[in-house]
Amino acid sequence: MPKPKLFIPGPVDISPATYEAMCAPMIGHRGPDFEELYSSIQPGLQQIACTTRPVFLSTSSAWGVMEGAIRNLVQQKVLNLCCGAFSDKWFDVAQRCGKKAEKIQVEWGTPLDPDSVRSRLAEGGFDAVTLVHNETSTGVMNPLAEIADVVNEFDDVLLIVDSVSSFSAVPIATDQLGIDLLLAGVQKAMALPPGLSVFVASEAALARAESTPDRGYYFDFLEFARNHGKNNTPSTPSISLLQGLDAMVASILKEGLPNRYQRHAENNALVHQWVEERGFAHFAPEGYRSRTLTAVANNQEIDVPAFVKTVREKHNFLINGGYGKIKGRTFRLSNMGNETPESMKELLAALDDVLPEFV
Amino acid sequence: MPKPKLFIPGPVDISPATYEAMCAPMIGHRGPDFEELYSSIQPGLQQIACTTRPVFLSTSSAWGVMEGAIRNLVQQKVLNLCCGAFSDKWFDVAQRCGKKAEKIQVEWGTPLDPDSVRSRLAEGGFDAVTLVHNETSTGVMNPLAEIADVVNEFDDVLLIVDSVSSFSAVPIATDQLGIDLLLAGVQKAMALPPGLSVFVASEAALARAESTPDRGYYFDFLEFARNHGKNNTPSTPSISLLQGLDAMVASILKEGLPNRYQRHAENNALVHQWVEERGFAHFAPEGYRSRTLTAVANNQEIDVPAFVKTVREKHNFLINGGYGKIKGRTFRLSNMGNETPESMKELLAALDDVLPEFV
Numbered sequence: 001m002p003k004p005k006l007f008i009p010g011p012v013d014i015s016p017a018t019y020e021a022m023c024a025p026m027i028g029h030r031g032p033d034f035e036e037l038y039s040s041i042q043p044g045l046q047q048i049a050c051t052t053r054p055v056f057l058s059t060s061s062a063w064g065v066m067e068g069a070i071r072n073l074v075q076q077k078v079l080n081l082c083c084g085a086f087s088d089k090w091f092d093v094a095q096r097c098g099k100k101a102e103k104i105q106v107e108w109g110t111p112l113d114p115d116s117v118r119s120r121l122a123e124g125g126f127d128a129v130t131l132v133h134n135e136t137s138t139g140v141m142n143p144l145a146e147i148a149d150v151v152n153e154f155d156d157v158l159l160i161v162d163s164v165s166s167f168s169a170v171p172i173a174t175d176q177l178g179i180d181l182l183l184a185g186v187q188k189a190m191a192l193p194p195g196l197s198v199f200v201a202s203e204a205a206l207a208r209a210e211s212t213p214d215r216g217y218y219f220d221f222l223e224f225a226r227n228h229g230k231n232n233t234p235s236t237p238s239i240s241l242l243q244g245l246d247a248m249v250a251s252i253l254k255e256g257l258p259n260r261y262q263r264h265a266e267n268n269a270l271v272h273q274w275v276e277e278r279g280f281a282h283f284a285p286e287g288y289r290s291r292t293l294t295a296v297a298n299n300q301e302i303d304v305p306a307f308v309k310t311v312r313e314k315h316n317f318l319i320n321g322g323y324g325k326i327k328g329r330t331f332r333l334s335n336m337g338n339e340t341p342e343s344m345k346e347l348l349a350a351l352d353d354v355l356p357e358f359v
Numbered sequence: 360m361p362k363p364k365l366f367i368p369g370p371v372d373i374s375p376a377t378y379e380a381m382c383a384p385m386i387g388h389r390g391p392d393f394e395e396l397y398s399s400i401q402p403g404l405q406q407i408a409c410t411t412r413p414v415f416l417s418t419s420s421a422w423g424v425m426e427g428a429i430r431n432l433v434q435q436k437v438l439n440l441c442c443g444a445f446s447d448k449w450f451d452v453a454q455r456c457g458k459k460a461e462k463i464q465v466e467w468g469t470p471l472d473p474d475s476v477r478s479r480l481a482e483g484g485f486d487a488v489t490l491v492h493n494e495t496s497t498g499v500m501n502p503l504a505e506i507a508d509v510v511n512e513f514d515d516v517l518l519i520v521d522s523v524s525s526f527s528a529v530p531i532a533t534d535q536l537g538i539d540l541l542l543a544g545v546q547k548a549m550a551l552p553p554g555l556s557v558f559v560a561s562e563a564a565l566a567r568a569e570s571t572p573d574r575g576y577y578f579d580f581l582e583f584a585r586n587h588g589k590n591n592t593p594s595t596p597s598i599s600l601l602q603g604l605d606a607m608v609a610s611i612l613k614e615g616l617p618n619r620y621q622r623h624a625e626n627n628a629l630v631h632q633w634v635e636e637r638g639f640a641h642f643a644p645e646g647y648r649s650r651t652l653t654a655v656a657n658n659q660e661i662d663v664p665a666f667v668k669t670v671r672e673k674h675n676f677l678i679n680g681g682y683g684k685i686k687g688r689t690f691r692l693s694n695m696g697n698e699t700p701e702s703m704k705e706l707l708a709a710l711d712d713v714l715p716e717f718v
Contacts, residue, residue, distance in 0.1 A: 003384035003392065011385050011598060019382040022599070025362035026373050026552060028677060033362065059554050060419050061594040064577045071575070098573030187595065193385060195418050195554050195597025214457030214573075216430070218423045235420040236546065238554025238597065239370060240381070318387060 004318040007347050009136050009165060009293040010188035012337035014244075018192060021247030022240045029239060035231035037242055044249035047257065048167070049182060051174040051200045056224040057245075058197040059238045062164045062185040065197045067093055068219025069130070069160045069181050072209040074099045076127040079120060081112045083142065084135035085324045086162065094130070102126075108138050108326055109295075111288040114146040121154050127208075128158045128180075134166035136188075137323040139295025139332065140284040141166065148177040158205055164188055167198075168252060169264040169292045169336055180205040186241070189264065189292050191337030192248055196241040201225070264291050267335035267344045274348045278355065283330045292336040295322075297329070302358040304328045310357065315350035363677040366706050368495045368524060368652040369547040371696035373603075377551060380606030381599040388598060394590035396601055403608035406616065407526070408541060410533040410559045415583040416604075417556040418597045421523045421544040424556045426452055427578025428489070428519045428540050431568040433458045435486040438479060440471045442501065443494035444683045445521065453489070461485075467497050467685055468654075470647040473505040480513050486567075487517045487539075493525035495547075496682040498654025498691065499643040500525065507536040517564055523547055526557075527611060528623040528651045528695055539564040545600070548623065548651050550696030551607055555600040560584070623650050626694035626703045633707045637714065642689045651695040654681075656688070661717040663687045669716065674709035 006012050027033035038057070045055040058065050070078065070093060077100040080091035085108075094101035104116055112131070121129070129151050134141045144161065151159040158180040163172050167184030174182045180202040187194035201209075201221050209221045217223060223234035252260060271294045275282060283295035298304055308321045308331065320332040333351075335344055365371050386392035397416070404414040417424050429437065429452060436459040439450035444467075453460035463475055471490070480488070488510050493500045503520065510518040517539040522531050526543035533541045539561040546553035560568075560580050568580045576582060582593035611619060630653045634641060642654035657663055667680045667690065679691040692710075694703055 001392075003386055006385060006387060008387045011387065011595075014385050014599075022381065023378040026365060026370050027362055028365060028367045028370065028679075029553070031677075033360075060423065060577065061596075063594040064419065064423075067575050067577045093576040096573070096579070097575045185595065193597065193599035194388070194595045195600060214455070216426050216456045217452040218419065218426045218578075220455070235422040236370075236544065236553045237420075238552065238600075240373075240552035240599070241554060241597075318390075320387075 002316060004312050004316045006318050007334050008318055008320040009332050009334045010185070010336065011194050012188070012191050012334060014191060014193060015338050017251065018244045018248055022244040024243045027239060029232070029236055034239070037246060038231040041242065041246050041249055044253050045198060048249065048252060049174050049198070049200050050172060050176065053175070053200050053202070054225070054228045056199050056201065056228060057233055057237060057242065058199060058219070059195070059233070059235060060197055061194060062162065062183055062197045064219060065183040065199050066090060066162060067097060068221065069183065070094045070097045070099055071215045071219060072212055072221045073158050073160065073181065073205055074128045075208070075212055076100065077102060077125050078128045078130060079104065079126045080130045081117065081147070082106070083110060083112055083138065083140060084108050084132065085137035087130070087132040087135055090130045090132070109140065109283045111140050111142045111285070112147060114143060114150045117147055118150045118153065121151070121157060126157055128160055130160045130162070132162040133172070134163065134290050134292065136165040136293065138283055138326070139290045139293055140288050141290045142288070144172070145177055148179060152178045158208060165290070165292050165336065168260065170261055171257070174200050186245060189336040190248055192241060192244050196238050196245065263340070264335065266341055267339050268292070268294065270341060270344045270348065271333050271335055274351070283326070293332055293334045295330045295332050298331065300359050304331050307331070307354065307358050310354045311350055314354060317347055317350050361675060363671050363675045365677050366693050367677055367679040368691050368693040369544070369695065370553050371547070371550050371693060373550060373552060374697050376610065377603045377607055381603040383602045386598060388591070388595055393598070396605060397590040400601065400605050400608055403612050404557060407608065407611060408533050408557070408559050409531060409535065412534070412559050412561070413584070413587045415558050415560065415587060416592055416596060416601065417558060417578070417583070418554070418592070418594060419556055420553060421521065421542055421556045423578060424542040424558050425449060425521060426456060427580065428542065429453045429456045429458055430574045430578060431571055431580045432517050432519065432540065432564055433487045434567070434571055435459065436461060436484050437487045437489060438463065438485045439489045440476065440506070441465070442469060442471055442497065442499055443467050443491065444496035446489070446491040446494055449489045449491070468499065468642045470499050470501045470644070471506060473502060473509045476506055477509045477512065480510070480516060485516055487519055489519045489521070491521040492531070493522065493649050493651065495524040495652065497642055497685070498649045498652055499647050500649045501647065503531070504536055507538060511537045517567060524649070524651050524695065527619065529620055530616070533559050545604060548695040549607055551600060551603050555597050555604065622699070623694065625700055626698050627651070627653065629700060629703045629707065630692050630694055633710070652691055652693045654689045654691050657690065659718050663690050666690070666713065666717050669713045670709055673713060676706055676709050
């Protein structure tokens with residue numbers, strides 16, 4: 001079967017320019033060629049992450065850094081804000097690291113409520129909060145600024161934010177919001193192949209790490225900080241992906257961040273319009289909908305797996321049939337990465353071509 | 360400055376065929392396209408690893424799995440066999456994971472002695488041993504079979520082996536030797552870009568992991584085993600590197616493993632001959648020399664950094680000027696990956712061209 005164009009919520013299609021950059025000659029990672037690559041990436045990544053701090057490069061998927069955040073930053077007890085597959089799992093992972101964890105659980109499709117975060121933190125005993133900004137499984141974008149404000153009311157509680165599927169597509173004011181640990185993968189809105197994560201640690205986060213025992217080596221944030229001083233990484237980095245990242249960061253800056261945000265918003269709006277005009281509903285409530293993907297509520301009870309399969313077979317586009325326990329009750333359309341209104345319209349036309357067989 | 364051809368001990372040059380494979384269309388990692396890729400890689404990797412067990416794919420450098428081995432397999436106390444930068448560091452990493460660790464330390468450039476391993480294990484209290492088969496920093500290849508035999512004399516002591524820079528270049532009889540955890544990176548003799556590691560866990564290793572607390576998620580060996588059953592990985596994998604790996608495994612099988620071992624041995628012998636004929640010495644003793652790189656003892660006290668620099672500037676070849684505390688006292692010439700007698704002779708001719716300025 002030919003490989004379809006991807007409209008799943010990551011990974012997404014890779015541009016020829018990115019592939020070309022990834023095929024630059026291999027370089028050694030302990031020497032000036034790598035230091036040059038590393039430092040070339042920094043200023044642009046800092047702009048995208050809205051930070052003046054270093055942006056560390058982890059050779060892992062985002063889960064590695066999500067676990068790393070637990071191992072580095074939690075000493076007493078973490079509060080996991082749970083509203084979908086990935087945020088729920090963070091609660092599980094925290095316990096697997098041997099840490100005390102509690103959670104606020106809202107129903108999938110619902111955003112987190114800042115007030116409930118305040119009341120829970122007021123009970124005391126917590127030293128960290130985890131939040132998934134854009135819960136990819138449900139298409140919910142949580143009220144990051146409001147939750148950040150609440151967490152910042154509590155001294156000594158660090159805010160850990162997963163922006164895996166929002167990074168570079170919507171502004172995330174890392175420094176201004178007082179986010180202590182921001183992390184993202186690169187295979188979502190950044191449109192790189194997976195295998196690499198980026199993260200920013202506040203001074204408070206690094207100070208906390210210093211006194212956290214058993215944080216290991218591979219995800220030790222202090223090792224990242226120490227090696228950053230030498231324009232390097234603690235372990236052998238994923239050099240080809242960094243060469244691709246370097247090119248992608250340059251291309252994002254060339255596009256301009258406001259334009260990039262705008263393009264994602266426009267592409268997203270096209271999908272929203274399609275959802276509404278075709279009589280579907282949104283799985284996420286208004287005001288809390290992701291700008292990079294749309295989780296469509298299957299209110300028309302179409303046969304989602306067959307729909308996904310037919311779209312692929314007839315048009316060679318791959319969409320996603322829902323994640324985990326809401327598989328089939330939802331399907332997901334991504335607009336992240338390099339897509340344009342034109343390419344989104346091609347997808348929507350393909351869906352229109354196939355949909356009549358199913359409703 | 361143009362990027363040099365790499366004769367450093369990893370990463371090494373990537374072939375056009377590998378780059379081409381890495382640029383295949385991106386695929387989703389939760390679906391049949393990825394399952395097909397995953398299962399396509401397995402039989403060949405199993406042959407290379409001399410195992411009938413699954414070969415797990417970790418999106419990390421080898422250090423991730425080296426730390427994972429500690430977190431999954433050590434409950435009582437680990438014995439780290441230390442003979443160079445990487446094996447020494449494993450002792451440090453074990454302690455950073457909060458585990459009890461002791462070490463046998465031999466001088467850099469010396470191999471481990473199986474008898475000393477036996478006496479130390481006989482003291483009791485250990486449940487795991489770490490061994491770096493081919494210590495890349497010193498060019499020493501340790502007597503794997505002999506040490507494995509010793510460790511196997513002790514029930515309940517697991518043998519963890521790093522074959523990062525020997526994997527696919529020399530035979531490693533994983534199953535036959537009773538290795539409980541074999542791990543390797545792919546950027547050494549496999550000649551892929553870095554960012555991916557492979558590992559094999561014995562039944563005893565998986566059984567041990569089951570009762571080891573706080574092993575986390577990202578490197579939880581049981582998660583790898585569970586997902587392997589679905590031809591998948593616990594976290595989003597480095598898909599482009601796996602596409603490259605698939606092509607490389609096919610190319611290794613096409614070359615034939617005995618031919619590949621032979622080619623590495625021949626290339627290595629050419630370098631050894633050069634070392635001896637030019638009046639240099641080996642840093643590693645006879646019988647314990649790596650087959651993938653040569654650590655040259657700088658007995659002629661040449662200015663190594665200037666030598667390395669001149670070789671690059673005049674011939675665009677990059678060699679390595681020694682690792683860590685033996686920088687300058689040694690320099691290292693790699694023959695791993697896709698090199699041929701012809702390409703090795705080009706390197707040696709370049710060294711000959713430059714050497715007279717330095718001796």
